[in-house]
Every structure is written in C-alpha cells, then in structure tokens.
Amino acid sequence: MQKEKSSEWPLIDAFGICRQTILPLYRRPTFDSAMVTQLLFGECYQTVAMTSDQQWFKVFHEDTGLQGWITTHTLKEIHAEDYAKYLNTDFQVVTSPIAAIEYLGTNLYLLPGSRLHFSDLELFNWQDHIGFTGAVRSHAIKADRSQLIDVALKFVNAPYQAGGRSIFGLDERQGFELIYTIAGYSWRSGRVPGRKIDPELVMPGDLFIFRELEKKQMKYALYLGAEEVFWMDNRIKVSDLSEWEASMRKSKDKQVELETRSIVN
Incomplete structure (x- = not known):
C-alpha cells in the first residue's frame, strides 16, 4: 500500500548489491538532489521504498546506517540468504588505490573499501579464478x-x-x-x-x-x-x-x- 500523502511505495524483504565502481545515493529521487553517501563495489543494501513509477528505489546501507535513492537501472537484486551471508561472513576488502576485476567480460576498476565476497578459507585461489589485480585484506582480521x-x-x-x-x-x-x-x-x-x-x-x-x-x-x-x-x-x-x-x-x-x-x- 502506498504511504498516505507520499509518492513512496514501501518495500520489504528486498535486497541488493553494488555492482559498479561507485553508486551514489541521493537525498531525493532526482539527479539534482544532494548526495547522501556512496556505495562501493560489493557493498550490500536493503530496498525500503520505491517511487510510484518504479524508476527510483530508496535503499538502506546497513554498514553506515544511511539511506538514499538509486535508479532502477543501478538496482542489482540478491536473495535474502545471500544478503545475510555477505554481511555475516568474512570477505576481502580492497586496499590498493585502484584495483581491477574481470566483470561481465570487461575490466571494472575498484577503489579502496570495495568488497569481494571470498574468504581466506576458500579451497581454491579465488584471485586466479576471477581475474583480480590489486591488494586486499581479510575483513575478519583487525589491522594493527x-x-x-x-x-x-x-x-x-x-x-x-x-x-x-x-x-x-x-x-x-x-x-x-x-x-x-x-x-x-x-x-x-x-x-x-x-x-x-x-x-x-x-x-x-x-x-x-x-x-x-x-x-x-x-x-x-x-x-x-x-x-x-x-x-x-x-x-x-x-x-x-x-x-x-x-x-x-x-x-x-x-x-x-x-x-x-x-x-x-
């Protein structure tokens, strides 16, 4: 049901992941609005609302506690089980100023803080399998x-x-x-x-x-x-x-x- 006196349609149990280098979140569903924050490749979010024309989605980024609007073209949905897994299991965090990964047949450049959802416990060399170049660290291990x-x-x-x-x-x-x-x-x-x-x-x-x-x-x-x-x-x-x-x-x-x-x- 649409919120009373609002153009937002609430959503529940919908989740997504950032699959581009930087994904801006806007304060309102328009490109000339202020930017609230940015998501980096591999960061996950929950969709909480959409506009009545379904062209914009409001998302909540649990890591920062911030929310903002993205366009429907940048929405990449994932299952609830994957969302919980990505948030609660170890992953690799990019530390080099610029890294690169082969994604959808081309090189996608990644920035510090981007996430690759592989654990150090993987039974294969994930870097060779996905064509990654750059430096990463395990998020589960706190830096000195x-x-x-x-x-x-x-x-x-x-x-x-x-x-x-x-x-x-x-x-x-x-x-x-x-x-x-x-x-x-x-x-x-x-x-x-x-x-x-x-x-x-x-x-x-x-x-x-x-x-x-x-x-x-x-x-x-x-x-x-x-x-x-x-x-x-x-x-x-x-x-x-x-x-x-x-x-x-x-x-x-x-x-x-x-x-x-x-x-x-």
Missing part, C-alpha cells in the same frame, strides 16, 4: 596500528566531497568511518568505536575528535606518530599536530570538547 596507518595514507590528497567515500572525493566523517572499516573495525552511523584515553597516552592509530557542541559537528585527526596527524582541510593532508590544533581553535562555537580515543587493540 601500522596497517591502519597504511590504509589511511592511501587517501592523502582526496578532496572534500559531501557524502563522498572514495579517493576522488571524501566526506570527513564518512571517510574516517570507511578507513577504520577497511581496517576491520566497525564504525556505524557516527558511533565511534574504541574507548576514551588520556591525550598523554595517545599512540599511532589513535583518534583525536574535536566536537563543536552547538553546531553538533565533529572534526577528526588520526595520530600518525612523531607529532603528525592525518586530517581533512578541504582535502586529506598530513601535518604537524600543532597545525590541526590551531585550526580547531578558530572555531566560533562557544562549547567545544576534545576527546582522544583508542580504537586499535
């Missing part, structure tokens, strides 16, 4: 501090883009969530993982969070060691910690809070 930093540095110079989740455009919050997710840590819908620590105990791989309480905004900096941090300043950059702190002091918000979190075990 050095490995996490290696993942992050792949995104240096990525420009800011609202809703972006790629090296070609990165939303600050979603970008940091993506980096930790690639490294095997769950960071869903703004719920920062790990535990608070004293700033004096910070180690490489730990996270500085600057909260502007009135604006309800957060700024992040990944500590790299040797007083250097990885952060967003219109683009992802590496600089001295003092430069990031000076930038945060320019905030006009009267209520601010600085938190340091240890995420890597």
Whole structure:
C-alpha cells in the first residue's frame, strides 16, 4: 500500500548489491538532489521504498546506517540468504588505490573499501579464478596500528566531497568511518568505536575528535606518530599536530570538547 500523502511505495524483504565502481545515493529521487553517501563495489543494501513509477528505489546501507535513492537501472537484486551471508561472513576488502576485476567480460576498476565476497578459507585461489589485480585484506582480521596507518595514507590528497567515500572525493566523517572499516573495525552511523584515553597516552592509530557542541559537528585527526596527524582541510593532508590544533581553535562555537580515543587493540 502506498504511504498516505507520499509518492513512496514501501518495500520489504528486498535486497541488493553494488555492482559498479561507485553508486551514489541521493537525498531525493532526482539527479539534482544532494548526495547522501556512496556505495562501493560489493557493498550490500536493503530496498525500503520505491517511487510510484518504479524508476527510483530508496535503499538502506546497513554498514553506515544511511539511506538514499538509486535508479532502477543501478538496482542489482540478491536473495535474502545471500544478503545475510555477505554481511555475516568474512570477505576481502580492497586496499590498493585502484584495483581491477574481470566483470561481465570487461575490466571494472575498484577503489579502496570495495568488497569481494571470498574468504581466506576458500579451497581454491579465488584471485586466479576471477581475474583480480590489486591488494586486499581479510575483513575478519583487525589491522594493527601500522596497517591502519597504511590504509589511511592511501587517501592523502582526496578532496572534500559531501557524502563522498572514495579517493576522488571524501566526506570527513564518512571517510574516517570507511578507513577504520577497511581496517576491520566497525564504525556505524557516527558511533565511534574504541574507548576514551588520556591525550598523554595517545599512540599511532589513535583518534583525536574535536566536537563543536552547538553546531553538533565533529572534526577528526588520526595520530600518525612523531607529532603528525592525518586530517581533512578541504582535502586529506598530513601535518604537524600543532597545525590541526590551531585550526580547531578558530572555531566560533562557544562549547567545544576534545576527546582522544583508542580504537586499535
């Protein structure tokens, strides 16, 4: 049944998977709407509604907790059993800046965070069977501090883009969530993982969070060691910690809070 006074038709028990390099999700079912987020190859979603003309579908991305609209031409349906399997079993995460896979008879380029649903326990060499080139890591194995930093540095110079989740455009919050997710840590819908620590105990791989309480905004900096941090300043950059702190002091918000979190075990 159509929602009252709405052009959305609700759907249940419908699932899909991203089968292109980047799949944008829009705030409204129109191309001139703002982009909410992007899905990467191999990420799964649940369809929750469609327009009355069936040209747009609203989808929910469980990993980020975000939802938005995609066109019917980009919808790739999968069975509920496959959706549950892909979310709850190990998979390979692309870590190289650009990888490639043979898909539908041609090369499809993949970006960091893309997913290949093969486990390290497979009885065959899946890379040879699917024609994959690039670097991956098992999502089930959490990265150590050095490995996490290696993942992050792949995104240096990525420009800011609202809703972006790629090296070609990165939303600050979603970008940091993506980096930790690639490294095997769950960071869903703004719920920062790990535990608070004293700033004096910070180690490489730990996270500085600057909260502007009135604006309800957060700024992040990944500590790299040797007083250097990885952060967003219109683009992802590496600089001295003092430069990031000076930038945060320019905030006009009267209520601010600085938190340091240890995420890597």
